[in-house]
Amino acid sequence: MLVAAAVCPCPPLLVPEMAAGAAGELDAARTACVDALGLLAASRPDRLYVVGPADEGARGTFPAGSTGSFAGFGVDLSVQLGTGPAVERRLPTSLAIAAWLLRRADWADAPVEGLGVEEPLEAGRCASTGRQLAAAADRVALLVMGDGSACRTLKAPGYLDERAAAFDAEAARALGAADVGALLGLDENLAYELKAAGRAPWQVLAGAAEGADLDGRLLYEAAPYGVGYFVAAWS
Template identity: 75%
Template sequence: MLVAAAVCPCPPLLVPEVATGAAHELDAARTACADAVGLLAASRPDRLYVVGAAPEGGHGVYPAGSAGSFAGFGVDVSVRLGEGPDADRALPASLAVGAWLLDRAGWADAPIEGLAVEETATPDVCAGLGRGLADSAGRVALLVMGDGSACRTVKAPGYLDERAEGFDAAAGRALGTADTVALLAMDTELAYELKAAGRAPWQVLAGAAEGAGLDGRLLFEDAPYGVGYFVAAWS
């Protein structure tokens, strides 16, 4: 059963070494993420799953011990998803950022496993994955990594799209109130067009939280660099 969840953005820029001189610009987001992860620890889970989006071919389960690196972003920083033997596949960026957040928090409260979801996965598939996670242990917690639209300004990765602000506002309301119905009803085509990588992971969360009676709080909401970032805590 799902007992707690933290929703965090997943830009590698959260890692100060990646952001270099601009690291301070995401200080508030890092603080909110640390608070959300702290609430996960307080829930005393039996198992923690880190859920994020992955490009085609990178989806699937990542066992404890899976490693990732930010070398592709120009820095020699490596991370590991909990303790375990070396795994065959490197973590996708979303799970690597999640592993960095957990390492930063000194996570040692429960076994960890990663789940990367294809960005094109349907809501039904995502919800089914979430239900499976929730049923896997008596007390399950999720760290859900995903961004909103990437089209909030002309300098955003996806350029300016006037639909982006409304999409992000609706996502923020749903995440901040633990509204599983609204999350599962998100327009998948619109999310894809707005490059909202969080859509699939958020719908995994919605499936896991069905019937759990969790309340939500939005701890952070902003759109630096024209990308929607949210931090929420469900408990």
């Protein structure tokens, strides 16, 4: 059963070593992420699943000990998901950032496993995956990584799309209210067009939370680089 969840963004710039001189611009987001992880720890889960967007070659499960690297971004920094011996399973960027967040928060409260979700995965399959995760232990927690639209401004990665602000506003409202129905109702095609990489992980969360009667809080909402970033805590 799902007892708590944290929703965090996954831009590489969330890791200060990646941001260099611009690291301070996401200080508030980092603080909100640590606060959300604190609420996860307080729920005393038996198991933590980390869910994030992944390309086709990096989808699937990642056991504790899976490693990630930011060398592709020009930074000599490696991370490991959970504790124990390293295993030969390379984390996608979203899960590597989650591993960094967990290390920053000194997570040691429950065994950890990762799940990389492809962006095109339809809502029904996302929800079904979430239900399976929630049923895996008596007390399950989720750390859900994902960004909103990348089309919020002219300088955004996806350029400006006038539909982006409304999409992100509804996503932020649903995440802050733990509104399962609204998250499952996010339009898959629109999310794809707006380059919203969080849509599929958020819908996995929605499936996991069905019937759990969790309350939500939106801890952070901004689009500093033309991309919607949200931090929320469900408990």
